[in-house]
Structure formats: structure tokens, C-alpha cells
Amino acid sequence: MDDLPGRVVILDAGSQYGKRIDRRIRELNVKSDLLPLSTPIEEIKRAQYKAIVISGGPGSVLNDSSPAIDPNIFKLGLPVLGICYGKQLMVKHCGGIVTKKIGREDGQCDAVVDPTCPLFGGLHPEQKVLLTHGDGMEVLPSGFSPIAHHEDTIVAVANKEQKLYGLQFHPEVDLTENGPTMMKNFLFAVAKIQPDYTMVSRLEHCLDHVRKIVGPTKKVLMLISGGIDSTVSALLLRKALGPERVIAVFINNGFMRKNEVSEVETSLKQLELDVKVIHEFNKFYTAMTSVTDNTTASRTGNSTGGDHVQDHLVLSSERRRVTKMLCEVSEPEEKRHIIGDTFVDVAQDVMKNLGLSPENTFLGQGTLRPDLIESASCIASASADVIKTHHNDSDLVRQWRSLGRVVEPLTDFHKDEVRALGRDLGLSAEYCMRHPFPGPGLAIRVLCANEPYIGKDFAETQVLIKVICNYAKAKQTDHALTHRVDKATSDRDRERLLALSREEFMGILLPIRTVGVQGDCRSYSYCAALSCNEDKSVPWESALFLARMITKVCHNVNRVAFAFGGPILHPVSEVTPTLLTPLVLALAREVDYVAHSVLKTRNCYDLVSQMPVVLIPVQFDRDPMNSNKMPPCAHSVVLRPFLSKDFMTGRAVVPGADLPVEVVDEMAKSVARVPGVSRVLYDLTPKPPGTTEWE
Numbered sequence: 001m002d003d004l005p006g007r008v009v010i011l012d013a014g015s016q017y018g019k020r021i022d023r024r025i026r027e028l029n030v031k032s033d034l035l036p037l038s039t040p041i042e043e044i045k046r047a048q049y050k051a052i053v054i055s056g057g058p059g060s061v062l063n064d065s066s067p068a069i070d071p072n073i074f075k076l077g078l079p080v081l082g083i084c085y086g087k088q089l090m091v092k093h094c095g096g097i098v099t100k101k102i103g104r105e106d107g108q109c110d111a112v113v114d115p116t117c118p119l120f121g122g123l124h125p126e127q128k129v130l131l132t133h134g135d136g137m138e139v140l141p142s143g144f145s146p147i148a149h150h151e152d153t154i155v156a157v158a159n160k161e162q163k164l165y166g167l168q169f170h171p172e173v174d175l176t177e178n179g180p181t182m183m184k185n186f187l188f189a190v191a192k193i194q195p196d197y198t199m200v201s202r203l204e205h206c207l208d209h210v211r212k213i214v215g216p217t218k219k220v221l222m223l224i225s226g227g228i229d230s231t232v233s234a235l236l237l238r239k240a241l242g243p244e245r246v247i248a249v250f251i252n253n254g255f256m257r258k259n260e261v262s263e264v265e266t267s268l269k270q271l272e273l274d275v276k277v278i279h280e281f282n283k284f285y286t287a288m289t290s291v292t293d294n295t296t297a298s299r300t301g302n303s304t305g306g307d308h309v310q311d312h313l314v315l316s317s318e319r320r321r322v323t324k325m326l327c328e329v330s331e332p333e334e335k336r337h338i339i340g341d342t343f344v345d346v347a348q349d350v351m352k353n354l355g356l357s358p359e360n361t362f363l364g365q366g367t368l369r370p371d372l373i374e375s376a377s378c379i380a381s382a383s384a385d386v387i388k389t390h391h392n393d394s395d396l397v398r399q400w401r402s403l404g405r406v407v408e409p410l411t412d413f414h415k416d417e418v419r420a421l422g423r424d425l426g427l428s429a430e431y432c433m434r435h436p437f438p439g440p441g442l443a444i445r446v447l448c449a450n451e452p453y454i455g456k457d458f459a460e461t462q463v464l465i466k467v468i469c470n471y472a473k474a475k476q477t478d479h480a481l482t483h484r485v486d487k488a489t490s491d492r493d494r495e496r497l498l499a500l501s502r503e504e505f506m507g508i509l510l511p512i513r514t515v516g517v518q519g520d521c522r523s524y525s526y527c528a529a530l531s532c533n534e535d536k537s538v539p540w541e542s543a544l545f546l547a548r549m550i551t552k553v554c555h556n557v558n559r560v561a562f563a564f565g566g567p568i569l570h571p572v573s574e575v576t577p578t579l580l581t582p583l584v585l586a587l588a589r590e591v592d593y594v595a596h597s598v599l600k601t602r603n604c605y606d607l608v609s610q611m612p613v614v615l616i617p618v619q620f621d622r623d624p625m626n627s628n629k630m631p632p633c634a635h636s637v638v639l640r641p642f643l644s645k646d647f648m649t650g651r652a653v654v655p656g657a658d659l660p661v662e663v664v665d666e667m668a669k670s671v672a673r674v675p676g677v678s679r680v681l682y683d684l685t686p687k688p689p690g691t692t693e694w695e
């Protein structure tokens, strides 16, 4: 079957979702090839593709340095589906005009589609779609007509005669609920492609792949975390190579949850996986690594704090610096780099101790496709922006890969596919549905900071948030910043904001930064907190709407959380100095345990995809007028119950709709009782613009 020519080419403009498009198409039994946007047109003609999909990307067509496409692509006579940035390219090159929008759109929206358009055949006119963009369209190219709107904005256009379709939203992600139907319509109704690429068993494909890479005699040191990905990888390796050639190693890095080490050990033993547990807290705690000087997201690497690997490729033009020790570092990317490199360093120690020669031993990891995409690995996408460096894709790991020393059976799979594979391999449903827990563990669930993050835009953003929360009053007094809200929102949004002013939400900006993803780019920006009088219950739907409005109007805010405990009366301008110290980690471990215990005992574990519990260096309710005040010393805790099928996009669990309100309240109350906790918050942000994890 692999000899079949690809039917569809996906031209990748650096989208976080490039691989999702690929997967959506392959799910429909159509072979697709993922190529860079700059692929010469001759190559595309030669391959005789039947259709072209152009992905989204972090660029803007208004910026000359953004990825370019040969404009003749649109004259080939082939059906083209342009998604987000791909649509903007289509509009620009077909003679339309693209302009910068005042407000960004990042999140799930309601769109009204034209059901008579072949792309939307069989669909209801009202559709939930994921929009994520900052550019709009001022003039339609001639021959094009609008085929979908979000409020008063055109979000899809088509030149049906030439089979050119442009969507501002993303049909490839789950947040566009009928995306698969749109994709199916494009392939079969518009491009008339035959679904002749029935997938060979992925299991067999994986086994062959492993045998080919590892060869007949070499061994694999498989890094196993007890999560589904590494467990499935280990089972596949065992099946392909036999148990004697797979050495499973579980590393206790000191950032584990309460009781996790023993639970992992037990569950792996039940699978008859003979796992070696290595305790290396001190090594991680004091580890350093080298990173590129101006940016912490480098593509080549150097040695870790350990002295084993000397054979690294270092570009001579690249300036590098050695980090501080992990327990002294606050920058999230730097933490991830150190942890990733230390994993490899520990693996090398293990190899040495077991007498395994590096030439004859591969490093095995449960890396998935989304890990590589978010780390902007060139394996996954040539031009994706680094959202976060996954520890299993750090500099050192990349060097090992380039030396052909890593085997990762699942790099072409997504989480839900791995779960299905796990079930086929005999794992229990419970094991397959375990919530993902990141390898760096609690180390990235403690937001570290030495000082408050207060940029030049802090004061104005603080006021803007107040204007959004009390829009009616701001309108009455003709506040100078209301025009910013007016320009970035629709009539419907503003109507709702006016009505919502009665609910008396208070909004403040916190002097901390969290990681987000806005328009396919990484953002590292402010977080806002909402609060209200909780005499009655929390109006969650209104809080979610306000959160959406805040990130829509304030592009420097990528996350909004609701703070339990009544109105926040005092602004927060200081942080509790926080690094990865044993006491701080103990607090993070305890609050994580308390929150998850409630979720489990109330039988709600399966209602959420995962629930990061994050410690933030914020002590609320400190009166700035109190001259005797002591420096802040408490932390707050954010609950992040999250729903996601594809683990690339998702949304906050809605209390009352997805999870009983009593359970949310009980979690908040139980966590608030843990000594050292100032307030408990509930993250309201979808992904995008916030990532699942805060770092």
C-alpha cells in the first residue's frame, strides 16, 4: 500500500496543528504528504497530487518575513483548502486585501456556515469552530464569496468554480466539532478523491520499524514513566525484540506525586515489565546544562552537568552559557532543558552501571507527535514555533537522535491513538485512561519567580481588565479605555458585557507570567484573576465569558483564573520568592494529592482529561496601606481541570456542566485548608490561548 502515490499535499506554514491535518486526512483513508510551504511548484506538479491543503502558522501575511508560498499554487487548477494563515495567503494572492484586526480571536466560537456550500454539505448552519488569528480580511478577491460568518466577521470564503476554499478556523482540531465532516467534504465532494489508502495495521508497522532501527542484536534502555505512552512503547519494544533486549528504567526525579513511585512500580510489575527504579532527586535538584545564550530554545546542544557525553555537535557560531542549578532557576524553558538533559545523563549512568556499551544500546522513549510539534522539532514540522521544550526533546536528546541512538516507536501517533493501541495490547481501560502527568512533574507545576513581573503595560492592562469587568459603568463615565473594548469585541459581546456588569465581577492582573499559545506562537504573558461575591453560587458561565473577553481584548494576557474566597479587594504587586526547594515541592505535592483525592473519591476522575494543580507565588489579600506588612510568604493554588481529546487543543471543564459544582467547591475548600495556601483559583482558559500546563 505504501507504493500508492500521495493524493493530498499539506503545505506546512509552521502550524501547531500541521500533523493533525495529516492525521485527519489519513483517518479518511487518503494518503497525505506533509511538505514545507516553500516546496517548489514543480515538485508538487510532478507528484500529481489531487488536492492541496495549506496549514495555519505563526506568521502574518502582512509581514514580509513570514513564510511565503509560490502564488502560482492557486493557478494549478487543483482544489485548495487554506486554513487560517493558509487562507490569508489565498486571499492575498488571489487579489483580496488582508488587514490587521484590533482584537485577536483565540478560542472556540459560534459560526454560521452556508450549508449549500459543498464544504459544509450535510451540516447544520450553526457550528462550533476554533478560531485563532489576529488578521482579518478587508476586501474579498474577485470570484470569491463568503461561506461562513462569526458574528459580523467573515470566517470562510470560497471560489467554488476554481475549487479554492479558505477557512479562518481550524477544521483539523476537535474544538471545531464538525471538522472531520468538512475535511471529508473537501476530499470527496470537492476534490473527488477516492479513499484508496486503507491503513496497514499500525501495530505491525511499528514493530517492523523498531526491528529495522534496532537491528538483530542491540538492546534498548527504555525510559518508562508509568504513563500510557512509555508503557505502550515498552510493550511494543518487548514484542518486537523480546524481553531480554529491553531494559525498562523508571527514574524518580524527586518531582513525583505523593505515592507515585510505589504505584508505578506495582502497576508495571503487574504487566510483567521488569522495571529498574533509580532514585536521583539530588542529581536533578542540582543539575545544570548549557543553553543558547539569547534564547533558551536551542536546536543543538552541549553536555549536561554530568561529564559523560562529550561527542556533541556544537555550532561554532552559537554562543552558549551554562545555566544555574535547577533549584535556582525560575525560567520554565530553562527548567525543561535542564530536566530533559538530566534524564539522558541519568540514563547514561544506568547504562554504565549495567555494563551496556553506548554503541550497542539505544535510548527508548515514549515520545509522541504532539511533543515534537510543541518543541518545534524539525522531525515534526519545519517551521513551528517553540511552545515549550518537552523534556524528551531537549538538546541532548536531539543530539542522540542525530547520532541514531534513540528509538521512539510512537512519534507518529497522537494520544488517543496510543490509547487505542494500548487496549489492543491488552492494557486495562483504567490504565489507558490515566491522566497524563508530565515527565518534569511537579517541577513545572510550581511557578517559580524571584520578583514580580510588572512590565510597562501592567498598569494599563490592570485598568483595561476593570473596564471589561464593569463595562456598563465605564460606558456611563465614558472611560478612555472603553474604545479598546469596543474595537476588539462584537455587538453581541458588548451586549453581554453590559448585562454582566450587574454580576459585579472584579478583575485584577497578577504580576506573574504563564505559558500560552496564541496564533500558533508561544506566549509568556500575564495571568488575570476574577473574583466575585460567592454568597450565592459562582456564575461560572459568566466567568468563562469574561475570561474569553479579557484574552480577546488584552493580547498580553493569555490566561484567566477565577479566585475562590470572595472579592479580591487589594491589588497584587509582589510575589512570594519561589524556587524548587523541598518545602515548596512538598506543598505542591500535598495540594495535588488533596485535589485529586476529592476527584477520585467523588468518582469524577473520568469526567476530566487531566487536572494540573499548580502552585503560584501569589499571596492575596495583603492590604498595601498596612505599613507593618511582612514580605509575602504564602502561595496560591490553581486547579486546572481540562477537557481535551487530541491533547493539542481543549477547554476548561465547566463546573455545573462537565463536573458537579459541589465537587469543584469541595476541592477548593479542601485545598484552601492546606497550611501555606493563600487562595485557590480555577483556570478558565481554553487552549489556545493558554496551554494545558502553566509552564
Ligand SMILES: Nc1ncnc2c1ncn2[C@@H]1O[C@H](COP(=O)(O)OP(=O)(O)OP(=O)(O)O)[C@@H](O)[C@H]1O
Residues within 6 Å of the ligand: 222, 223, 224, 225, 226, 227, 228, 229, 230, 231, 249, 250, 251, 252, 253, 364, 365, 366, 367, 368, 371, 390, 392, 436, 437, 438, 439, 440
Ligand atoms: N520518571 C521517568 N522515568 C523514566 N522515563 C521517563 C520518566 N518520565 C518521563 N519519561 C520518559 O519521557 C517520555 C515523555 O514523558 P512525558 O512526560 O512527556 O510523558 P508522556 O508523553 O505523557 O508519556 P507517558 O504517558 O509515558 O508518561 C516518556 O514517554 C518516557 O519515555
